[in-house]
Amino acid sequence: MASDIDIARAASMKPITEIGARLDIPEEALLPYGRTKAKISADFLKNLNGRRDGKLILVTAINPTPAGEGKTTTTVGLGDGLNRIGRNAMICLREPSLGPCFGMKGGAAGGGYAQVVPMEDINLHFTGDFHAITSAHNLLAALIENHIYWGNELSIDQRRVTWRRVVDMNDRALRSVVCSLGGVANGFPRESGFDITVASEIMAILCLATDLEDLQQRLGNIIVAYCRDRSAVTARDLEADGAMTVLLKEALQPNLVQTLENNPAFIHGGPFANIAHGCNSVTATATALKLADFVVTEAGFGADLGAEKFFDIKCRKAGLHPDAAVIVATVRALKMNGGVGKDSLGSENVKAVTKGCANLGRHIENVKQFGVPAVVAINHFTADTEAEIQAVKDYCAELGVEAILATHWADGSAGTEALATRVAELAESGIAQFAPLYDDTMPLFEKIETIARRIYRANEVLADKSVRDQLRRWEADGFGHLPVCMAKTQYSFSTDPQLRGAPIGHSVPVREVRLAAGAGFIVAVCGDIMTMPGLPRVPAANHIGLDDKGQIEGLF
Known part of the structure; x- marks a missing residue:
């Protein structure tokens, strides 16, 4: 199959005015950045308050591994799938950072035939x-x-x-x-x-x-x-x-683009999912809910970070009420959680898949704690076998959750029809009883402990007296009502990135706490998390350049 950038370059994009018209956005409310991307004017946003909200669907995932999970790709594929089955849907994503684009992770515009375009613009300077x-x-x-x-x-x-x-x-x-x-x-x-x-x-x-x-x-x-x-x-x-x-006047306005299948997408904002809440902007999500019947959005990293912060910070502060959640998993990643090395992922290993499903099961249990019904999307890779896929489905069935194979990377929306149908059923069922994990009135250290015990399954939180004293001072200063943003490794439920699967009984060391008084949350820094990543030995930047036609190559 062609590379992501070749697929994106071959896309038949519609003028952004046509995409806006599908959402009943008049041309004068679009602030164009070329023919295929635009911001939505602040005046138009103000006039949406009286409209009813659509259904909100969160896409989250198991803990990330080098094998790949495909959360953004699944978000795009699900949005296209909902439109394919006749639902008026749009997606909301974060903007990619240049650091990962030129580092190891690559861009964040999806992949294969489930992408947002123009891919090069989105992954680089976009709208500034x-x-x-x-x-x-x-x-x-x-x-x-x-x-x-x-x-x-x-x-x-x-x-x-x-x-x-x-x-x-x-x-x-x-x-x-x-x-x-x-x-x-x-x-x-x-x-x-x-x-x-x-x-x-x-x-x-x-x-x-x-x-x-x-x-x-x-x-x-x-x-x-x-x-x-x-x-x-x-x-x-x-x-x-x-x-x-x-x-920041223009930056606050959401960016409108489209998928490969010409469905509307907001891509706006991109807070670090470790040190911050890892979700696209409230403005984009709230606007999308007024313009579409279904809004599919994602939260960074695994559900222990992304979904928890989406529910406890973004939804709490914005008054959002999610109707369903999708937990993305891959057979490859589950094998890694089951102890298989990256070099051996191409061989069938049902036993390792079953063992690795413990990580998936933990995330399913956690999402259920928030009162949001969930479905599992098995993001398909070509080396996956029928037996391995069936093992995931059987495991999820025992937990009362359906697991559905999704082939959007190769097939676009045709590969997510079954997933989209089930997600729409869940979202419209009215069974969601969303509630955050803790009350605003709970003391700050108890909020940290609640997340550590209920989401990470830790036995204890370790913190010096200076950390506890600082939290008490902030409570005395009137900041005790703020939610807590946990900053820890994304690779494990613990603070040890090498501890895969579903560990229990571990300790969560809180190194320091920070007050983000403007954002409105307390950051608990755990373990060795860094706020300035480094480049790998061979960064992606080494392979990015222009071809003979002046087109970008090597971006992914």
């Missing part, structure tokens, strides 16, 4: 949202340094400046830096560092804000530093929130 977020973040960093340089009227303790800088690239050399070297004219030297743009609190804020007023309020609430008396200094104290809002 990430550049705007990077600029707004680094403007705030510059204003902090400038304030200190010109007299420091707020009495900022330079040792307690918490706001770092960001760049949308994997660059391990920037994790820790010393800035303001070179003499008096350049300010006061201090240690700092860079995170990747998707880890910026501004990215999380953009994806949780409901309008420009809410955006500016949240930006102003960002805590950037502390004074010697430990009092917080915010972006509003530096009078930075207005200029930052200006830089």
